[in-house]
Amino acid sequence: MNKIYLLAKTFLKNRRKEKYKRNNKISSWLSKLLLFGFLIFLGIPLIGFISETYDFLASINQQGLLVNIAFSIATVVIFVFGISFVLTTFYFTKDIDILLPLPLKPYEIVSAKFITVLIYEYLTELLVLGPLLVVYGYKGSLGLGYWTISIVIFLILPIIPLVLASVLNMIIMRFTNLGKHKDTLKTIAAVFSLIIGIGVNILYRSNKVSKEKMIEMLTSGDNSLVGIVSTIFPTTNWATYSLIGKSISEIALNLILFVLASALSIAIFIFAAQKLYFKGVIGGSESFAKRKKLDKRQIEKSTKQSSKFKVYTLKEMKILFRTPVFLISCVISNLIYPILLAIGIFTNIDSYFSMATIRGFFANKEFVGIVIAMSFAIAFFIGGSNRVASTAISREGQNMYINKYIPMSYKEQIFSKLFSAIIIDMINILLIILILIFMVKIPLVMAVFILIASLLANTISSSIGIIIDINNPNLSWDNEQKAVKQNRNTFASGIISLVMSGLITFFTIRFKPDLTIASISIGAISLFIITSLFYYISTKGQKAYSKI
Structure with missing residues (x-):
């Protein structure tokens, strides 16, 4: 015994995250404060x-x-x-x-x-x-x-x-x-x-x-x-x-x-x-790998030149899909939203509302602005609660030093990671929109507006997540679960997205904007925030990345 x-x-001690030299006490207290606020x-x-x-x-x-x-x-x-x-x-x-x-x-x-x-x-x-x-x-x-x-x-x-x-x-x-x-x-x-x-x-x-x-x-x-x-x-x-x-x-x-x-x-x-x-x-540390002999044509095909941004983005996507913990925690877990939506519509929708009533709501031009604003809020929450952006740097782990030597600027690396996070989030949003199109029969014009609003919301939430991770990455982990499931940055990003989506929902219900007001407000405010966040990433974010 x-x-x-x-x-x-010993196991519990090893699971504690190592503190970074800078701002370790501030980070610890900030995390506790965020946790208390979230609760x-x-x-x-x-x-x-x-x-x-x-x-x-x-x-x-x-x-x-x-x-x-x-x-x-x-x-x-x-x-x-x-x-x-x-x-x-x-x-x-x-x-x-x-x-x-x-x-x-x-x-x-x-x-x-x-x-x-x-x-x-x-x-x-x-x-x-x-x-x-x-x-x-x-x-x-x-x-x-x-x-x-x-x-x-x-x-x-x-x-x-x-x-x-x-x-x-x-x-x-x-x-x-x-x-x-x-x-x-x-x-x-x-x-x-x-x-x-x-x-x-x-x-x-x-x-x-x-x-x-x-x-x-x-x-x-x-x-x-x-x-x-x-x-x-x-x-x-x-x-x-x-x-x-x-x-x-x-x-x-x-x-x-x-x-x-x-x-x-x-x-x-x-x-x-x-x-x-x-x-x-016993033998679990061994791994299985396929060995395939490549001919000259296959080697040339696999080594063809491409843009740095594209290659690095594809590298991020491949790591996300090939690493089981990353795949489950960052990709598949986020698919729970469209899955539950489809199940809810398919199994239980008539118990509360008739399908005709719901379709009538989406077809009513008076509610288009509200739908667009609520779509923005929901996409903001989904993007912020996903772990792709808020663990983009942490997932590098002990291999982070490699990024110091590759022929690619830090700015390009950061934006490649950001782009891959937006792609993953938009896959989830696209599935939700397809469910609404084929099961609820929403108008295609409304689907386009929802898509644009969701893209803007995801860009903002993903940028916030990656900025958080740049300034406080968790690179000290011995298995992938610690990088994504025990990462304070994911929690902080989720809190921010929850609060922001709640505020957007409150103002939407309070003012009930029409299509014109909702489109102009969301478009103008989003572009301003995105420009500001991109500027931060290109300046202070790049400097913080270089010091990791």
Whole structure:
């Protein structure tokens, strides 16, 4: 147990980012300030929504449904994201080659890595469960027992989904030869996680209860709806009834069952690690590569001369698509927006609005200006929340020194990175526009206006992201996940885009501009901001880049 503790402590220390010589304290405090502001910005409306939902459900004695839904969502999210996170942490970090020769048992190494993953998953769980547990306890005027059990459940809840993700990965790595195809395997794992998440979304939308049965459950009260949403991980029912049980015996029984199920899962995890881990991880540092003999014509074709800007932009795109973590985090993850839009339109749109009403809204000339302005706001948020621009410099890592020697100015390098980020963002926007054209039947003229507004918004948000990364790059990482998923710059860029898109939405709703006002305002302001940002990149940004 002492070895596991020491190993976990070492892994956690290694995950801390190294501070840069300049402005390290300012950067740290700025990040904390931004995090606090972000939590306040999202937390207040979220807590208000949870509070109102609680009041409504409490009026029909169904408030326990809130807890059940939150536990189910948290469990599924942890499992889905845990698949790729566990795979990378267990098998594809650089410390594997150092750990294997040491006198350590398989379960000790894996248990320590599991603890590090678990601690980081607590942050995810805190965002999902934290506000709800606080509101539920406060609104219900619950006592010390509730808060004690809440803490216990909070600490135990991620164990079962993470164990399931870990054992699944260990079985795959033990009985296949995929370790040498690590890049392909990482991509498959992440795509599989995304497919599971989308599948759960579709399953949840399609698994509807009849109106008569729903009315019967609502009117019967007594938290009768609890259990409907926890079909994927049934153990969440035990966690739910540990909090909302009607008697002490019911609470104690469900809590004991939940703790025992988690303990059993840990035992299964240790057994699987001892039997499977070493045989799956040995040889994982090797890689598979195809060797192809090129003739003279193929060599000439592959080495033809082209513009520096084009070559460097294509280099950025190739790295994004060939590196699994970059592909998933920067490209595929952003496709969730058009996918969810298509699913929402296809499965559930008639439950809220008729398609004819929506098409009428887009066809109404009075609302064209509002649509254009809102498209600008949405594109601004999507561009700022994407990681391509805000990690453009950080992704270079220890190879950043190479950029000092290539025959290309720093200004050209920066704008090539910026251009590649805009291309990735616009792919996402184009998919959304195509969905609106073919599924909602919006006019083509409106689609063109949306495209132009989105391009301007993406240019601004991507420029802001790359400026942030130039001034505070994270080049010290030993696996690609740290470059993109544990990067403060992505968080800062997301905060700025969220605030800006919120302000644009507020002014749009407040003033309801027509097409002329919206077009002139967005065009003039955007061109001014873009010119200013490009000037900064060409001057101070280039100087900051040269000092990296």
